[in-house]
Structures are given as structure tokens and as C-alpha cells.
Amino acid sequence: MNALDTDVLVIxxxxxxxxxxxxSALRGLHVTLVDRQDFATGTSGRFHGLLHxxxxxxxxxxxxxxxxxxxxxxxxxxxxxxxEDTGGLFVSTPEDDLEYADRFLAAARAAxxxxxxxxxxxxxxxxxxxxxxxxxxxRVQDGSIDSWKMISALLRGAQAHGAKVLPYHKVxxxxxxxxxVEGAVMEDQRxxxxxxxxxxxxxxxxxxxxxxxxxxxxxxxxxxxxKGVMVAINHRLARAVLNRCxxxxxxxxxxxxxxxxxxxxxxxxxxxxxxTECSPEEVHQxxxxxxxxxxxxxxxxxLRVWSGSRPLLPKTEGAAGAGDREVSRSHTVLDHGARDGxxxxxxxxxxxxxxxxxxxxxxxxVVVRKLGRGAECRTRTEVLPGSESHHFYWIGNRxxxxxxxxxxxxxxxxxxxxxxxxLDTVVARRPNWRLDDIRRALRVGMGPCQGGFCAFRVAGxxxxxxxxxxxxxxxxxxxxxxxxxxxVKVISWGAQARQTRLDRWIFEGVYDLEHLPE
Amino acid sequence: MGTDAVVxxxxxxxxxxxxxxxxxxxSVLVLAEGEGGLPLAPAQIDVLGYRPQLILDPxxxxxxxxxxxxDHPYRLIEAEEVGASLEWFLELSAPLGYTGSPHLNRLQPTxxxxxxxTCLVPETMxxxxxxxxGSVLVVGLRGFRDFHAPLLAENLSLAHPxxxxxxxxxxxxxxxxxxxxxLRPQLLARRLEERPVLAExxxxxxxxxxxxxxxxxxxxxxxxxxxxxxxxxxxxxxxxVFEIPTPPPSQPGQRLQQHLFRALRRLGGEVRLGVRATGxxxxxxxxxxxxxxxxxxxxxIPADHFVLATGGIGTGGITAGADGELREEVFGARVSRGGxxxxxxxxxxxxxxxxxxxxxxxxxxxxxxxxxxxxxxxLWAAGAALAGAEPWREKSGEGISLATGYRAARLAGGxxx
Numbered sequence: 001m002n003a004l005d006t007d008v009l010v011i012x013x014x015x016x017x018x019x020x021x022x023x024s025a026l027r028g029l030h031v032t033l034v035d036r037q038d039f040a041t042g043t044s045g046r047f048h049g050l051l052h053x054x055x056x057x058x059x060x061x062x063x064x065x066x067x068x069x070x071x072x073x074x075x076x077x078x079x080x081x082x083x084e085d086t087g088g089l090f091v092s093t094p095e096d097d098l099e100y101a102d103r104f105l106a107a108a109r110a111a112x113x114x115x116x117x118x119x120x121x122x123x124x125x126x127x128x129x130x131x132x133x134x135x136x137x138x139r140v141q142d143g144s145i146d147s148w149k150m151i152s153a154l155l156r157g158a159q160a161h162g163a164k165v166l167p168y169h170k171v172x173x174x175x176x177x178x179x180x181v182e183g184a185v186m187e188d189q190r191x192x193x194x195x196x197x198x199x200x201x202x203x204x205x206x207x208x209x210x211x212x213x214x215x216x217x218x219x220x221x222x223x224x225x226x227k228g229v230m231v232a233i234n235h236r237l238a239r240a241v242l243n244r245c246x247x248x249x250x251x252x253x254x255x256x257x258x259x260x261x262x263x264x265x266x267x268x269x270x271x272x273x274x275x276t277e278c279s280p281e282e283v284h285q286x287x288x289x290x291x292x293x294x295x296x297x298x299x300x301x302x303l304r305v306w307s308g309s310r311p312l313l314p315k316t317e318g319a320a321g322a323g324d325r326e327v328s329r330s331h332t333v334l335d336h337g338a339r340d341g342x343x344x345x346x347x348x349x350x351x352x353x354x355x356x357x358x359x360x361x362x363x364x365x366v367v368v369r370k371l372g373r374g375a376e377c378r379t380r381t382e383v384l385p386g387s388e389s390h391h392f393y394w395i396g397n398r399x400x401x402x403x404x405x406x407x408x409x410x411x412x413x414x415x416x417x418x419x420x421x422x423l424d425t426v427v428a429r430r431p432n433w434r435l436d437d438i439r440r441a442l443r444v445g446m447g448p449c450q451g452g453f454c455a456f457r458v459a460g461x462x463x464x465x466x467x468x469x470x471x472x473x474x475x476x477x478x479x480x481x482x483x484x485x486x487x488v489k490v491i492s493w494g495a496q497a498r499q500t501r502l503d504r505w506i507f508e509g510v511y512d513l514e515h516l517p518e
Numbered sequence: 519m520g521t522d523a524v525v526x527x528x529x530x531x532x533x534x535x536x537x538x539x540x541x542x543x544x545s546v547l548v549l550a551e552g553e554g555g556l557p558l559a560p561a562q563i564d565v566l567g568y569r570p571q572l573i574l575d576p577x578x579x580x581x582x583x584x585x586x587x588x589d590h591p592y593r594l595i596e597a598e599e600v601g602a603s604l605e606w607f608l609e610l611s612a613p614l615g616y617t618g619s620p621h622l623n624r625l626q627p628t629x630x631x632x633x634x635x636t637c638l639v640p641e642t643m644x645x646x647x648x649x650x651x652g653s654v655l656v657v658g659l660r661g662f663r664d665f666h667a668p669l670l671a672e673n674l675s676l677a678h679p680x681x682x683x684x685x686x687x688x689x690x691x692x693x694x695x696x697x698x699x700x701l702r703p704q705l706l707a708r709r710l711e712e713r714p715v716l717a718e719x720x721x722x723x724x725x726x727x728x729x730x731x732x733x734x735x736x737x738x739x740x741x742x743x744x745x746x747x748x749x750x751x752x753x754x755x756x757x758x759v760f761e762i763p764t765p766p767p768s769q770p771g772q773r774l775q776q777h778l779f780r781a782l783r784r785l786g787g788e789v790r791l792g793v794r795a796t797g798x799x800x801x802x803x804x805x806x807x808x809x810x811x812x813x814x815x816x817x818x819i820p821a822d823h824f825v826l827a828t829g830g831i832g833t834g835g836i837t838a839g840a841d842g843e844l845r846e847e848v849f850g851a852r853v854s855r856g857g858x859x860x861x862x863x864x865x866x867x868x869x870x871x872x873x874x875x876x877x878x879x880x881x882x883x884x885x886x887x888x889x890x891x892x893x894x895x896x897l898w899a900a901g902a903a904l905a906g907a908e909p910w911r912e913k914s915g916e917g918i919s920l921a922t923g924y925r926a927a928r929l930a931g932g933x934x935x
Contacts, residue, residue, distance in 0.1 A: 280861070287840055298840045408698035410663055453664075453765060456630070460666025470672040474630075482866050489862035492871060493838040501832030501872065502558075506765050509910035510560055512632040514867050515568075517676040 001185070002195045004164070006032040007374075008367055009184060009199035011171055011213050013037075014044035015147065015353045017205035018154035019360030019379075025161035026382055027364060027374040032197050033155070033163060034186050036170035038437040040151040043207050044353060045440060046276070046308030048230050048264035049257035050241060051075065051083055051143035052354040055090050055115070056248050057329065058107040059100070064330045064352075065111035071355045072141055074380055078357075081387040082150035084394065086256050088142025088241035089123055091134040093292050096246040101136045104245055114141050127238045129294045142241035144257040145353060146393065148440045153384040160385065168432070169195060174202070174217040174345075181217055181336075181344035190432055201367045204347040208273035208309040214347060219340045221347050225273035225309035228265035229282040233290075234301040234448055234495075236395065237261045242293045251289025258395065259416070259447065260303060263290045273309035280490045282307075301495040303448060304487040313350030331359045333366050346370070412461070413454040415447020423458065427467060435459060435480040448496075451484045452503035456511065474516055481507055521547045523930060524808060524821040526795055526848060527835065528554035530916055531901020532827030533778040534603070534923030535930075537610065539823070540785035542931050547819065548782065548789040549810060554775065555833055555902070560737070560763030561770035562643065563607065563616070563920070565600070566592075567623060567635035567913025574680065576637055576917065577601055577620040589857050589874075589906040592914075594883055595921045603924035604917070608638065614777055615641025615745070625649045627734060629665055629764050631673025633685070635913055640770055642739055642748045645732055646760035648674075651683025656762075657723055657735040658691040661701045664764045665736040667691060687734075692722040706738040707769045710747050720754025727755060737761035737770050744773055795828075795848045805894040808848065822896065823930040826851070826885060827923065829902040830876050836903070844875065846903075849893055851877040851885035856906035869908060876905030883926055898926040 008024045010017045013035030021033045035041070050056075054068035075083060092101050108115045116139050123137035124130055155165050169186035172194070176182070183198040204221070206213040214221040236256045244252040255262045263286050283305050290297030313332060331351030337343040348363040361377045368374035383390075402417040409419045426441045427433050435458060438444060444458055445451035455477055463473040488500055507513045525536045528550035540546045565576035569583045580597050584590055592600070604620045618624060618638035624647035625633045633648060648654070654674060658667030667689035674687040694700075695718050700709055709715050723733060733751075739761055740747035752759045763770060779789050790812070797809040799818060807820035828835030828848065836853055837845050844853040856874030863870060877885045877899050884892035885899045901919040902909065909915030 284840070302840075408661070410661060410698075410701060412663055456666075456765065457663045460669050461663075463669040463672075464666055470669060473669055474673065477630075485866040486864075489864075489870070492862070493840045493842070497831055497838050497872060498834065501830070502766075504873075505558070505832065505910050508867075509913075509915070510628060510763055510765055511630040512628045512634040513630065514911065515634070516630055516632045517673055 002193070004032060004195065004197045006030050006164070006197055007200045007371060008032070009034070009197050009202045010205050011184065011202065012205035012207060012209070013039035013151070013155070013165070013167060014042050014205070014207050015151055015356040016207055016348055016351060016359055017203070018151045018158070019356040020203050020205050020348065020363050021158040021163050021165070022154040023360040023364045023377060023379050024367065024374070025158040025163045026378040027368065027376070029371070029374050031158060031163040032166065032199070033158070034166045034169040034171065034197070036168070036189065038167050038434070038440060039155060039165070040148050040440060042209065042273070043308045043310060044147050044151060046306055047147065047353055048253065048255045048262045049144045049147065050253065050255045050354070051145045052352070053088055053140035053142040054111050054113045055088065055104070055108055055140045055142065055243060056253070058111050058113065059103055060247060061329060062107060062111055065107070065113065067330065067355050067358055069111055069113045071358050072143070074357060075354070077390070078379070078382060079150060079153065079384045079387050080390045080392045082146050082153055082384070083392055084144045084257070085392040086143050086240050088140045088243060089127065090138040090140060090243045090245040091123065091130065091293070092136040092245045093131055094133045094135070095292060096244055098135060100247070101138070101245050105138065108138070108140070115139065127240060127242070129237050129296070130242065131293060131295055136245065138245065142243070144241065144255050146258065147353065152441065153386050156385045166195070171213060171216060176217065179341055179343060181342060200344070200371050202345050203363060203367060204345065207311040210311065210347055210349055217336070217342065217345055219336055219342055221334065221349055222314055223349050224312045224314060225270050226312045227268045227270045227275065227307050227309055229278045229286060229305065229307045230262050230264040231283060231286045231305045232260040232262050232303045234260060234303045237294050237297070237300065244293060251286045254290065254293055267310070270309065276307045278305045278307050278490055283490050299494070301448070302491045303496060304450065305490055306487050311350055331355065331362070333362050335366055337370070412457045413442070413444040413447065415449055416443040418442045418444050418454070420461070423461065427462065433462070433467070435476045436483055445480065445484060448499060450488055450499065450503065451480055452499070452506050455480045471518060474518065478513065481513065521545050521819065521821040523547070523823040523825065524549060524819055525825040525827060526550070526808065527827030527829060527901070527903070528789055528791065529556055529827060529829060529833065529901060529919065531903070531919035531923035532825065533782065534607070534920055535825040535827060535900055535927045536782055536787055537778065537785065538924055538927030539930060540782055540787040542927070544823070544931070546782070546787035547821070548787065549793045549795060549808070549819070550789070550791050551794045551834065553791060555829060556771045556775035556778070558766035558768055559771040560768055561640060561774045562626065562636040562763065563604070563618070563638035563916040564909070564913040565604065565620060565637040565917030568911065572635060572680065574623050575621050576623055587906070591904040591907050591918050591922060594879070594881065595925055599925060600917065600921040603920045604638065606924065607920055610781060611640070611774070611777065614773060615644070617641065617644050625679050627654070627670065627674050627762055629670060629736070629762055631670040631677070631687070633674070633677040633679060637917065640773070642737070642744055642761045642770065644760065645758035646734060646762065648677065648685050649679050650681055651679060651685050653731045654685070654687040654734045655723070655727055655731040656687055656689040657733060658689060659701070659706065659736060660691050660693040661698055662706065662736060663701070664703065670762070690726045692719060694719065703738050703764060703767055703769055704741070707741045710738060711740045711743045713750070716747060716750055717754065720751055723755045727757060731757060733757055733759040734762050735759065737763050737768065739769070741769055741772060744769070798849060800894065803895045805897050824894070824897045825926050825930065826877070826897060826899040826903055827901045831872055833902065836875060836877070838872070846877050846885070849885060849897065851893055851899070852888060852890070854878045854905040873908050874906050876907070877903050878905055882929055883922060896930070898929050900926040
């Protein structure tokens with residue numbers, strides 16, 4: 001078995017783990033980060049993309065609101081390339097209590113948010129598709145986050161400072177020596193080989209899965225997975241993030257992210273964080289809810305649905321601040337030494353994408369104390385790779401890049417403007433790419449055709465370049481088609497139903513994928 | 519001067535019905551909102567390929583197939599008439615050199631290298647029947663995104679035709695002269711009609727060709743002059759050359775469309791594209807006129823006979839609302855799931871809720887209304903508008919369109935007489 005020595009072993013390659021890796025690496029610690037799958041495949045790659053202004057927590061969870069407001073400002077300074085500065089609106093629809101709006105405004109100010117009330121006419125001028133019956137509107141500093149870009153930037157930054165990252169490495173054993181955790185054994189999910197990592201400290205950053213990881217170490221973490229369903233609509237229905245001004249509930253937020261608008265979300269407790277099925281009822285609930293913010297929402301083209309599991313933390317786990325939607329959205333660092341008498345293990349539990357930096361800082365502060373070395377936190381000011389120019393991502397960026405591409409660099413994904421050169425650049429970064437990993441890195445297959453045209457191109461090109469064997473290319477394509485189906489099968493209406501038919505024509509009629517050799 | 523017959527839809531079924539009616543002396547007008555499905559289609563004529571086992575004699579096995587699929591559109595038609603429609607198509611499409619027998623499926627390679635059953639193919643694909651095995655040199659064009667010769671050849675080498683014969687395949691890649699921005703199917707097709715480009719391609723292939731090899735290449739061998747391009751390339755390489763269909767847009771599909779449009783014009787018929795049918799006028803049990811929107815105004819087009827060939831959900835003939843309502847767009851005919859499940863299945867490669875969607879018809883192919891009675895005495899449905907088929911999985915689409923379009927014209931003609 002291969003063995004590695006490291007200061008900090010981070011389990012989980014979502015926003016939390018990537019943040020911890022970046023923070024630790026900047027403090028001069030050697031970090032190794034592992035994930036059972038590709039990075040950002042759990043909750044982080046499955047959220048609505050909201051960069052919180054804090055508004056959604058202002059009334060019910062002031063602690064979280066304050067954290068969001070502060071972290072929002074910091075991320076704008078250090079991670080501009082991963083963010084869109086869309087701004088946000090909280091609007092009182094005819095179904096929302098106007099008195100709540102007053103409480104909201106006061107709470108937002110108390111939380112340190114930048115907020116101003118704008119006349120309804122101004123809000124409607126800025127957002128023509130907004131419900132004309134809204135009665136109040138507040139402008140806040142919401143934005144949107146490209147989760148894949150952000151996590152990729154954090155990991156590249158950490159790697160530049162010596163970190164080692166291992167995707168598709170699943171923890172199969174936590175190594176204990178008496179009352180001390182000394183590392184873990186990982187199984188490479190692609191080769192079956194085992195790797196042992198000896199670590200000064202292990203950070204359990206597995207989010208909704210952190211209970212499962214803690215169990216391997218022999219202790220309990222009471223994290224509760226809460227499933228949220230989201231639907232992507234094939235247009236930017238609004239420039240700004242649209243929120244209903246009321247106590248957060250299902251389907252009350254529309255986030256413009258890149259070429260789509262995402263509506264979210266539901267909240268159902270689930271036993272298994274890997275339960276990501278979306279029922280037609282949940283999807284219809286979202287679509288109906290969208291009508292209140294944007295009349296005619298139902299007629300828009302829905303592209304895809306998905307769900308993610310929030311890592312909800314019951315108050316009994318000592319989360320600070322009041323609960324949001326029953327359990328807190330704030331985070332807690334669990335020092336298992338103090339809590340369970342088990343040294344060498346720290347769990348970062350709860351939290352949300354917007355506060356990933358603070359979560360990492362709080363976690364690594366504990367790690368540094370335990371290791372007895374490591375510098376001060378630098379993530380408040382250290383700019384992430386790609387964000388050096390401090391320009392926010394803008395919806396026209398991709399087109400701009402595509403137009404400056406050399407003319408002999410063919411587009412392989414028209415929906416998301418991905419060129420052959422983009423593909424070559426990404427696949428050169430590491431071996432063993434799955435088509436779905438490439439999708440996260442480049443967005444191929446995420447546009448209106450959902451892979452109908454580009455999946456075959458990518459599989460064929462990677463085979464031609466020798467990166468895939470024949471059987472691998474076939475199964476990659478099958479796997480991808482199956483994975484895409486998961487997100488469109490419940491959209492049985494409108495233009496996307498029609499698109500699904502075209503894709504089926506291509507896969508079954510033109511290629512006869514069903515009768516391809518294994 | 520009135521129109522005898524109005525056909526809604528310019529895909530295979532609509533064009534077949536229109537051509538048959540026009541050939542019988544009717545004045546025919548084809549109206550379509552889009553372009554019809556033909557420019558997307560591989561232009562191979564599938565009749566029946568899987569039941570789900572591989573079928574070798576489509577016409578011979580039709581009866582057995584219908585026993586397990588009593589709601590299938592083929593139930594409406596006698597096997598003889600299916601055969602007659604295919605024979606008629608072979609004759610009609612002689613200029614494109616269509617070939618094959620309704621009693622024998624051919625096994626042709628797909629762009630991924632599966633061996634796929636189909637029945638009739640144009641001359642440019644004829645040499646690609648590997649039922650009896652063969653050695654194929656798969657020729658890729660460097661930079662063309664929709665054809666990957668190495669993967670195709672490796673998959674094809676593993677194909678096992680029921681004859682037990684061996685299929686061997688290897689691939690080469692050639693670069694075409696000219697602007698790399700031309701590497702889209704329609705531009706490639708235009709380039710390959712130029713003699714110097716074709717000569718260069720021929721030389722490249724010939725220098726890499728081994729004895730006894732067939733040459734398979736993406737279906738971009740010209741558009742208007744595909745016969746000359748294909749023939750010339752065969753002469754240049756000295757071996758049979760065949761095209762392999764690529765994803766849309768399809769050059770063979772556009773060739774077939776152009777051919778059918780021209781054939782109709784020669785018979786005095788007319789095709790009007792960009793026309794959306796929005797409603798109709800009835801008198802008793804007869805359909806008197808369809809209302810259409812064209813050039814931003816609504817006009818009424820009266821006729822004696824009407825054919826509904828607007829296809830299913832894939833072409834907009836039927837729409838599904840977010841509330842679950844399924845609607846045939848022009849006449850509000852009754853829509854059926856054709857025995858498919860109500861809820862989606864997890865496995866993609868299974869019969870899904872929308873897979874067999876279509877309008878319900880009586881034995882005479884007349885769409886039914888909500889009460890189960892024919893909507894009109896003089897409206898017949900044909901092709902993918904009919905419920906009950908899974909054309910792409912069972913490889914039946916063109917056969918259904920040909921046979922039901924052919925029959926719709928006969929029924930309309932009979933009503934006329």
C-alpha cells in the first residue's frame with residue numbers, strides 16, 4: 001500500500017474541504033485532500049449558486065446573516081472571477097406580509113448588510129419580468145457563485161502551495177491508535193488500490209456525509225441531510241437575484257447564474273444524503289412557486305432539475321445563532337478531543353457555501369492549536385488564482401473568449417461555447433477524466449441539448465487522443481447519457497420535452513447506443 | 519380554383535401522402551411550420567429492426583410483432599400495403615438510387631460503430647451492408663466533430679452479424695484542403711462537390727487502402743451533386759465507398775427532402791414552409807378549412823381532404839403543458855400514451871412516458887375526438903403523429919410514415935371517388 005505523510009488530511013472536496021485546504025496551505029501546513037468522487041459533486045455542486053447578502057437569514061438567524069454579509073464582502077475581494085455581481089432584490093409579493101418587510105429592513109441593517117428600499121417602479125424598470133403587483137422592494141448585495149470554478153480555484157491555489165489533492169479516493173478506514181486518530185486509508189475508486197495517509201490532524205469536511213465519516217472514526221456527528229430541489233430555466237429571467245421578502249420557504253428565490261436562472265428550493269429531511277431523486281411533485285411545486293415572482297415562469301423552458309443535501313446541524317450540536325428553517329445554517333467546529341476524548345480529529349459541521357472561508361478559518365485555527373504550528377490565517381486578503389484582475393465574471397465573458405479563439409479551434413459544445421482547446425487544456429490537468437467530471441470543469445452538456453450533441457464529440461475526441469480505451473469511451477457515453485436523463489426525466493413538458501425527443505432520436509436512432517458492444 | 523387536399527406537415531409521412539394524392543390527380547398543398555424532420559434524418563428507411571430481438575425479415579415478422587404490440591400503428595395496415603408503399607418509394611426515389619428489400623434488413627454501421635438494422639438505403643450507403651461481414655476502412659476527416667473514425671472502427675470490429683461472418687475495420691484520418699472553419703456537415707458537403715477537393719481525398723484514401731477493403735466515411739459526400747461525388751470517389755479509390763449517417767443536420771436527409779419536394783412540384787403540388795396552422799372551420803362532420811398564420815396574418819385554406827402529418831412531441835405536432843396536459847395542436851385530437859408508463863423510469867434505455875405518444879385514430883386513420891368518434895370524415899393522420907410506436911428503438915419510423923402516408927392518400931382518394 002502506498003503511504004503518504006501530511007500535516008492535515010482533509011476529507012471532502014466540496015466548498016468546505018477546498019476552503020480548509022486553501023487556508024491550511026497558506027498557513028504553511030502540508031495538506032492532502034481526498035474525495036470519494038470528483039470535487040464538488042456533493043452539495044457544493046448541487047446548490048442554487050446564491051452568494052448570500054444575508055437577507056435570507058436577517059430576521060430568523062441574525063448570526064448567519066451577519067456572517068454572510070461580512071463574507072460576501074471578502075469573497076468579492078478575493079474571488080471575483082468565480083462570482084457574478086448580479087445584485088439582489090427582496091420583494092413583497094401580494095402574498096407576503098408588509099409588516100415583515102419593516103422587520104426585515106431593520107434586521108438587515110442590524111446585521112451590517114448594505115440595503116436600500118427602492119420604489120416599486122424602479123424595481124420594475126430594472127426587472128421587467130418581475131411581478132408587477134409587488135408592493136415593496138429592497139436592493140441588497142446578493143450575487144451568484146459558480147461553485148465548480150470556485151472549488152477549482154481553491155484547490156489550484158492550495159496545490160500551488162504544496163497541497164496534494166486526490167479525487168475518487170474514498171475513505172475506507174480511519175486509523176486510530178488508542179484515543180488518537182493518526183490518518184486514514186483511502187481506496188482509489190477507479191483502480192481499487194489503497195493509499196494510506198498519515199496525518200497530524202484529520203479534518204472531517206464531508207458536509208452532509210460527515211456523520212458517515214465520523215462513524216468510521218468511532219464517534220457520532222448529528223448532522224441531518226436536508227434535501228433541496230432546484231430547477232434551472234434556460235434564460236436569465238432577471239438581472240438580479242429575486243427573493244420573496246418573507247420567512248424563507250420553498251421556491252422563493254430565483255438566482256441568475258451564467259446562462260440560466262435557478263429556482264430553489266425545497267427542504268425535506270432525508271436519511272441518506274445520496275438520495276438525490278426529484279419527484280415530479282417537487283418539481284411542479286417549484287415551477288408553480290416561480291409564478292409569484294415572475295408571472296409566466298411556467299411557460300419558460302425548464303432545462304434540468306437536481307437536488308442537493310444541506311448539512312443541517314441540530315441545535316444540540318451547539319451551533320451558534322438561532323435556527324433557520326428549524327435547524328441552524330451556521331457552522332460549528334467540533335473538536336473531537338474535547339468532545340469525545342478522541343484526539344487528532346476535527347469535524348467542521350453545518351454552514352453554507354457563502355461562508356466557506358470563515359468556516360475554513362475557524363477550523364484551521366483549531367487545527368493549528370492542535371498541531372502547535374502554522375501561521376495566521378491569510379484568506380481574508382489572499383486573492384484566488386484567476387481572480388487577480390478583480391473582474392467579476394460577466395455573462396458575456398464566454399462569448400468574448402470564443403470570439404478571440406483562433407478560427408481553427410472548433411466548438412465542441414455550442415450551448416456552452418466550449419472549444420476543442422478548452423477541452424485539451426482541462427484534460428491535460430490530470431489523468432482519468434470521466435465525462436461528468438469534464439462537464440463540471442467546462443460545462444459541456446449543461447446547456448439546452450443536455451449533451452445530445454456534445455457528449456459523443458467529447459467521448460470520440462478523448463478516445464482518439466488515447467485517453468479512453470474503446471470500452472471506456474462507450475461506457476463513459478452511456479454513463480453520461482444516463483446521468484443527464486436523471487435531470488430531465490421529470491421535465492415532461494414544453495420545449496425540453498421536445499429536446500429530449502431529439503436527443504433520443506440521436507442516441508437511439510442515429511447511433512443505436514442501445515446495441516453498441518460493451 | 520380550390521385545393522383538393524391539404525397536408526399538414528412536410529416530413530416523410532406528409533410528403534408521401536401529398537405525392538400519392540398528386541399522382542392520383544389531386545391538387546395538393548403541403549403546409550409546414552418548420553422544415554419537417556427530413557433534414558435531420560439519416561435517410562435510411564427503417565421498417566422494423568427490433569422486437570426487441572433483431573429482426574431480419576421486417577415484413578415477414580410484422581404479424582408476430584403486432585401480437586406483442588397490439589396498439590402499434592402497423593396494426594392499421596396490411597403487410598401487403600406496407601410492402602406496396604416501400605416498392606413505390608423505391609421507384610420514386612430511383613434518382614437517389616435507393617435499394618433494398620422489404621423482406622430483408624441490412625446491417626449498416628452507425629457513427630458509433632453499432633451494426634444497425636435498416637431496410638432501404640440510398641446508393642451512397644448501399645455498400646455498407648455488413649450482414650455478410652467484410653473489411654472496412656473507416657475514413658475520418660480531421661477536425662470534423664461529428665465523426666470519430668477510430669472509435670467507430672474499434673466498435674465495428676466487435677460486431678457480430680447473425681450470419682457469423684467476420685467484420686473487420688480500421689480507421690485512417692485524412693485532412694481536407696481548405697479552410698478548417700468549413701468542417702460542418704453542410705459546408706463539407708459543398709466542398710466535396712469540388713473536383714480538386716474530391717481528387718485529393720481520393721488520393722489520400724487510395725494510398726492507405728488495402729485490398730478488399732470497403733471505404734466507409736461520414737455522410738457528407740455532396741448535397742445537390744452527391745451522385746457524382748460518390749461515383750467519382752469510388753472511381754478514384756477503386757473500391758466501393760459508402761456513407762455513414764452522422765448526427766443532425768443530415769446531408770442524406772436533405773437530399774431526400776429536396777428530391778421529394780421537387781417530385782411534388784413536378785406533379786403540380788406545392789410546399790409552403792413557415793406556415794403555422796392555428797385552427798379550422800367545420801361543417802357538420804366535415805372539415806372545411808384550416809386556418810393558418812403566414813406573413814403575420816391569419817388566412818383560411820379550404821380543401822376537400824386533409825392529412826395530419828405534423829408528427830409527435832418531437833416536432834411540435836403534440837405539445838405537453840407543465841400541468842401535464844397533452845394537446846394535439848391543430849384539431850385537439852385525442853392524445854394517447856400508446857401503452858407507455860405514466861411515470862419516468864430510472865433507466866434511460868427503457869420505454870419512457872413520452873416515447874409512444876400520439877393521436878388516437880379509428881381503423882381508417884381518422885383522428886378521434888374526446889368522445890371517441892372520428893373528429894371529421896375527411897381528416898386522416900399519418901406518420902409520427904400516430905400513437906403507439908417507438909420508432910428509434912424499434913427502428914420503424916420511416917416504414918410507418920411511408921405506409922400510413924400511402925394509405926392516408928388512398929383513403930382520401932377513395933373518399934373523393
